Amino acid sequence: MNPQSPKRKAAALRYEGDKxxxxxxxxxxxxxxxxxxxxxxxxxxVPIQEDSTLVELLAELNINETIPEELYQAVAEVFAFVYRADRKL
Known part of the structure; x- marks a missing residue:
């Protein structure tokens, strides 16, 4: 996909398990x-994982909104990807 494409979408997540x-x-x-x-x-x-379906769902949430329980599995897979990528570095 063209990096300047207006159709390109992205979302960023933060997880602070102690908070x-x-x-x-x-x-x-x-x-x-x-x-x-x-x-x-x-x-x-920061490792980047492409998942257009998940980005669509995350984009419907407000900034600083906690993800809904229905997305826990998908987001857990993203965090597992990030942890694996971090270990390789």
Whole structure:
């Protein structure tokens, strides 16, 4: 997909297990905003996983909103991916 495509979407999550029961959406957007989210993640060496269906669902949530229980499994898979990628580094 073209990185400048207005159809490109992205979402960022944060999980602080000692402070919250579930991850929260910290950023979400499309087009330029999505490109910015991805660029910041890359600059911080944060692993990126592409899952357009999950991004669509996360984009419906408000910023700082805890993810609903229905998304726990999908988000757990994303965090497992991130932890595996971190271990490789």
């Amino acid at each position: 919250a029961a579930a991850p929260k959406v910290t950023a979400a957007g499309k087009g330029y905003v999505a490109d910015n989210i991805i660029a910041k993640a890359e600059a911080a060496n």
